[in-house]
Each structure stands twice: as C-alpha cells, then as structure tokens.
Amino acid sequence: MLAVTADDLPSGAGPAGPPSADPDRPLAVLVNPTAGRARHSGRLPDVLDRLATAGRPLRLLDAATPEQALARCRAAVADGIAGLVAVGGDGTVHQALQAVAGTGVPFGPVPAGTGNDFAADTGFPTDPLAAADTIAAALRDGRTSPVDLARMTTADSNVRWFGAVLAAGFDAVVNERANRMRWPRGPRRYDIAIMIELARLRPRRYRLVLDGTERYVDAVLVAVGNCASYGGGMRMCPAADPTDGLLDVVVVGPVSRTTLVRVKPRLYSGTHVTHPMVRTHRAATVELAADGIVGYADGERAGPLPVTVTAVPAAARLLR
Known part of the structure; x- marks a missing residue:
C-alpha cells in the first residue's frame, strides 16, 4: 500500500546520520511535475507505486521553485530519512545533490526531464519506471554504490x-x-x-x-x-x-x-x-x-x- 506523508518537517532538526535500517524511516521523493515539459507527469503514480515496493513509507516533497526544492530536501535529510529520490531532470537532481552530498544518505535519480545526464552516466535506466524499480530493489537489499561529486x-x-x-x-x-x-x-x-x-x-x-x-x-x-x-x-x-x-x-x-x-x-x-x-x-x-x-x-x-x-x-x- 502506498503511503505518502506531508513534508511538515521540523526546521531545527539535527544532522542526519548514516542510512538507518529502521523500516519506519521514509523514502523522501522530490518531484518536479514540469520536468521534460511534463511529458512524464502521468507516470508519477506508477513511479511512486514502484518506489513503494521498497517497503518504506514515502514522503512526497513537492516544490514550486528550485529554492523550495533545496530547502525541502535539506529538511528531509536533517529529519532522518532512508533515502532521497529525485523525479525530474538534471536540474531536479542538482537540487537534491546539494542536500545529500557528504551525508551518507542514499540517493536515486528517476530520469523524467529534458536532460537526464547524471542518471544516464551513473548507470540508471533511462525509463522512469525501470529506474524506480532499480532504486526500490537497492533500498530493499540495503545496497548502495559510491559516486564522486564535484564541489x-x-x-x-x-x-x-x-x-x-x-x-x-x-x-x-x-x-x-x-x-x-x-x-x-x-x-x-x-x-x-x-x-x-x-x-x-x-x-x-x-x-x-x-x-x-x-x-x-x-x-x-x-x-x-x-x-x-x-x-x-x-x-x-x-x-x-x-x-x-x-x-x-x-x-x-x-x-x-x-x-x-x-x-x-x-x-x-x-x-x-x-x-x-x-x-x-x-x-x-x-x-x-x-x-x-x-x-x-x-x-x-x-x-x-x-x-x-x-x-x-x-x-x-x-x-x-
């Protein structure tokens, strides 16, 4: 069953630790519904259903601006989450990376934008549903792989x-x-x-x-x-x-x-x-x-x- 909670996160939450095995910790999902001129917007419910197979509650982080996206991702990471997923293109991924870099919180991109270069170059499927399956399987298995970022x-x-x-x-x-x-x-x-x-x-x-x-x-x-x-x-x-x-x-x-x-x-x-x-x-x-x-x-x-x-x-x- 898909469970999505509102992202009313405490502004003073402390720094996140390493990924937790606590099954109640949610998977946060940043969504950009306008990415790729909204050509994948109709697939969002299916993407969320695929992510939910990881067995974690989902916390949907919707944002109207890049600044909101960044703030909500950082708040979610500080609140303690099992992982962060960005559904969108490289711009959406870029905001999410600001929040997870150096924290140990696992990250997964679901390519749904005009440009999906980071997802493609780091080995994720180009199809959004297949990428969601990959992310869910990795979270279920407790599997992550390291990747460099540029600071x-x-x-x-x-x-x-x-x-x-x-x-x-x-x-x-x-x-x-x-x-x-x-x-x-x-x-x-x-x-x-x-x-x-x-x-x-x-x-x-x-x-x-x-x-x-x-x-x-x-x-x-x-x-x-x-x-x-x-x-x-x-x-x-x-x-x-x-x-x-x-x-x-x-x-x-x-x-x-x-x-x-x-x-x-x-x-x-x-x-x-x-x-x-x-x-x-x-x-x-x-x-x-x-x-x-x-x-x-x-x-x-x-x-x-x-x-x-x-x-x-x-x-x-x-x-x-």
Missing part, C-alpha cells in the same frame, strides 16, 4: 555541488542570455540566444590552475566534468569517470564561428576532443577564472567565475 567554491566562499558538468564558455554565455530573454518562450529562445552569441563570438583569456600548475589559455569554451555528458546527451567530457576521483577539463581554443558550428554535432559522440583546437586535461582540483563568464553546473546557474572545483571521491551513495 565548487566561488570567490565569496559559497559552495555548490554538481554531478555532471560545469559549463564555463560559449555554452554558459548562451544560457545566460537565454535566461535574460522574456521572449520567445520555449526552445526557440535558446536558438535565438545561440545566433546572437555566435555573432558576438570571441576567445576569452582564462586562468586555469590544474592541481597547482597555472596556465593561461585563450578559448571559446571550457568545461569541467565529473561525468561525461550535459545538455541531454552531449558528451562534452567523454572520458570523465565519476568514480576515479578526478575531473576532466575540456578546452576549445580560439576557433571561428564556422569551426564551432561544425564541431558542435561531434559533441554527441564525444569525437570533438580529437579536433586539433581541443585540449583535454585531468586533475583533482581545478581553478578557473575569466572575465564576464557565469558558470552553469548541471544546467543550473552557478555564479560568476572565478571558481575552484574539487573532485570529492564517494561524496554520494547511489541506490543501485
């Missing part, structure tokens, strides 16, 4: 975690412009933003420090990956492994508009890294600075550069 610290000492990729070049500039636009709505807004920023394309000077070794590079695109993919299957950092304790850095040098447009389709196969103007690096800690760039982590606005990104081994435990 990003800004110049004002704010800390944010991400699971997939930090975009800090042309792609981030496009996102920033699109998010400022009030018209048109939907995907066309990004198409227009791309055209505008292509017309304005110019290389920027980046300061890049890899495990203490400083270099300056001129580039139109820089990405830091804990996982391989972002943007719904673009393998920007194709060799990234979220279990190796390292970050992959991809730098696209000062290419022309025509070259950038020609290289972009190769992102889906990851073969762009063979282009002579593309350089790849690997490091445990990456310092990244450039003027006029706002970074986007897991597709979410993360703040302006400079930032320091550190790979944190086994920062999360996945229900799979």
Whole structure:
C-alpha cells in the first residue's frame, strides 16, 4: 500500500546520520511535475507505486521553485530519512545533490526531464519506471554504490555541488542570455540566444590552475566534468569517470564561428576532443577564472567565475 506523508518537517532538526535500517524511516521523493515539459507527469503514480515496493513509507516533497526544492530536501535529510529520490531532470537532481552530498544518505535519480545526464552516466535506466524499480530493489537489499561529486567554491566562499558538468564558455554565455530573454518562450529562445552569441563570438583569456600548475589559455569554451555528458546527451567530457576521483577539463581554443558550428554535432559522440583546437586535461582540483563568464553546473546557474572545483571521491551513495 502506498503511503505518502506531508513534508511538515521540523526546521531545527539535527544532522542526519548514516542510512538507518529502521523500516519506519521514509523514502523522501522530490518531484518536479514540469520536468521534460511534463511529458512524464502521468507516470508519477506508477513511479511512486514502484518506489513503494521498497517497503518504506514515502514522503512526497513537492516544490514550486528550485529554492523550495533545496530547502525541502535539506529538511528531509536533517529529519532522518532512508533515502532521497529525485523525479525530474538534471536540474531536479542538482537540487537534491546539494542536500545529500557528504551525508551518507542514499540517493536515486528517476530520469523524467529534458536532460537526464547524471542518471544516464551513473548507470540508471533511462525509463522512469525501470529506474524506480532499480532504486526500490537497492533500498530493499540495503545496497548502495559510491559516486564522486564535484564541489565548487566561488570567490565569496559559497559552495555548490554538481554531478555532471560545469559549463564555463560559449555554452554558459548562451544560457545566460537565454535566461535574460522574456521572449520567445520555449526552445526557440535558446536558438535565438545561440545566433546572437555566435555573432558576438570571441576567445576569452582564462586562468586555469590544474592541481597547482597555472596556465593561461585563450578559448571559446571550457568545461569541467565529473561525468561525461550535459545538455541531454552531449558528451562534452567523454572520458570523465565519476568514480576515479578526478575531473576532466575540456578546452576549445580560439576557433571561428564556422569551426564551432561544425564541431558542435561531434559533441554527441564525444569525437570533438580529437579536433586539433581541443585540449583535454585531468586533475583533482581545478581553478578557473575569466572575465564576464557565469558558470552553469548541471544546467543550473552557478555564479560568476572565478571558481575552484574539487573532485570529492564517494561524496554520494547511489541506490543501485
């Protein structure tokens, strides 16, 4: 029988300990009903039924804004839960990861968004019902697997975690412009933003420090990956492994508009890294600075550069 309780959680609850075997501790489920343009919203009852087979009461965490999602996830973790599940895309997963990182509370993503890169790159089924089955089985069996996360610290000492990729070049500039636009709505807004920023394309000077070794590079695109993919299957950092304790850095040098447009389709196969103007690096800690760039982590606005990104081994435990 499916049991869903309201998330009226105490604001002063203490920190969560390791996952408990107490069968009364609930599985918290963060739901973004608008993810993926709501194409999976009708499947939510079935997803919840599959999760309920873990034998735990379910606590549904609905939120109207990312800020609410983050607050409710953190409150649930502090209250003491058996695990946290995010039903949505990478943005929903991103908010949930802020709450579970470093806590030992198990986490499972149910891919139901436009981009489901973290779920796919960490081995979860692409079908929401199959992913829910995987999570429920892992919780029943007491089985989790460790995965690295990237910890990003800004110049004002704010800390944010991400699971997939930090975009800090042309792609981030496009996102920033699109998010400022009030018209048109939907995907066309990004198409227009791309055209505008292509017309304005110019290389920027980046300061890049890899495990203490400083270099300056001129580039139109820089990405830091804990996982391989972002943007719904673009393998920007194709060799990234979220279990190796390292970050992959991809730098696209000062290419022309025509070259950038020609290289972009190769992102889906990851073969762009063979282009002579593309350089790849690997490091445990990456310092990244450039003027006029706002970074986007897991597709979410993360703040302006400079930032320091550190790979944190086994920062999360996945229900799979």
